[in-house]
Amino acid sequence: MKFAILIGYLKIFNEIMAKTKNIEAFCNFCGSVQKMELAGQTSEGAESSKQWAKCKKCKQKLVVDLENLKKDFKPTLQNLKTEESVTYSPLKMFALGDSIFHESFNDFGVVISKELSSQGKGLINVEFQNSGKKKLIETIIKSEV
Secondary structure, eight states: OHHHHHHHHHHHHHHHHHHOOEEEEEETTTTEEEEEEEEEEOTTOTTSSEEEEEETTTOOEEEEETTTGGGSOOOOGGGOOGGGOEEOOTTSOOOTTOEEEETTTTEEEEEEEEEEOTTSOEEEEEEETTTEEEEEEEOOOGGGO
């Protein structure tokens, strides 16, 4: 009898887990596009396209608009504009999608994500045309150099 009840609970659990929807959206906390789990409706109700989502990387919850989800900006090399590129320096701050030129690599790239190092320093992930993906430091204070 207990075994039958356990199997019943497992079936219900599997149905609930199968209904969990994962999406990719821009996380304001991580500063990049991340996988997220939809966590429920907002107070606007079921007719609204806005839902709560939980970032799988940082575990923060935020409201995402499912209608505009496909329109979210995801930086790639296709967005690279060499004529608008800024020369890379660890003293500068960059935004997602910024085109940069790295003098040491002699290569152009685009900022695809941002993160913090374990020491709290800002890092940018850049995809270069020839050098591939590289992680670079940003916003070093001059006294640290």
